């Protein structure tokens with residue numbers, strides 16, 4: 001978002017007003033997921049604008065097969081780690097499945113927990129028209145909300161799998177969801193797995209920035225799950241992912257080398273050991 005801005009106007013901390021400014025200036029917003037202080041510090045230094053503590057932690061960190069099992073109590077310590085790890089990026093926490101669907105009051109309680117206990121700057125939740133009152137309630141309490149429409153992974157079973165949303169006649173539904181979250185006061189909206197042409201139209205139609213994942217090149221920003229983008233996944237990655245590194249191979253080679261050197265006695269050397277007397 002700020003790479004092509006002058007140093008003077010580049011923000012010390014990314015804030016939601018910078019999102020509107022970035023959209024107005026046509027500057028792309030960059031986002032990655034993060035689940036710990038180590039990666040958060042690296043992505044922050046790289047100038048990534050937004051770090052999302054996604055409920056994708058379920059599949060990436062916790063080894064589950066979907067996002068459904070992760071709980072608020074599991075996600076809060078990760079979100080706190082990410083918030084501690086950054087000095088510039090805006091940290092957003094996903095509200096996990098089951099922690100907001102009962103209604104605006106349950107959702108606000110959960111959002112407040114993330115603000116108080118994790119120290120994030122915003123929360124994200126899934127759903128458009130169906131989440132309108134919930135988004136409105138949280139925003140009215142002074143908590144910025146990032147919306148998430150199109151393919152919403154917490155509804156995987158209701159949607160019948162990882163299916164592109166908004167093809168053909170269902171485009172109007174996604175458009176209505178986009179208008180609903182903007183009207184409810186969301187400061188930005190994730191568009192997941194929608195046709196590129198539809199995502200471009202929604203991006204032009206909305207005043208708030210769109211952050212795409214599998215939604216083509218014309219969104220106002222892009223987000224990826226960091227372990228997918230950097231090759232630390234185990235299984236298949238979705239086709240919208242581009243691989244920017246092969247960390248799995250890097251780590252495998254390093255762990256194998258360490259193992260071999262311990263087995264052979266090459267590690268540790270004298271320099272990596274202590275003498276009896278200090279000199």
Ligand SMILES: Nc1nc(=O)c2c([nH]1)NC[C@@H]1CN(c3ccc(C(=O)N[C@@H](CCC(=O)O)C(=O)O)cc3)CN21
Nearest residue numbers: 056059060067153161162163225228233237238239240
């Ligand atoms: N590691 C990870 N990356 C993600 O992008 C991600 C998660 N986890 N968890 C939450 C959701 C689930 N998402 C997914 C998961 C799988 C596909 C997938 O397999 N897509 C197929 C097409 C659909 C199909 O044939 O099943 C593809 O080839 O892209 C897509 C999105 C996106 N989100």
Ligand SMILES: CC(C)C(=O)C(=O)O
Nearest residue numbers: 033054055056094190
């Ligand atoms: C993929 C992004 C948008 C997400 O919701 C997550 O990582 O949980």
Ligand SMILES: [Mg+2]
Nearest residue numbers: 054055056094
């Ligand atoms: Mg999520």
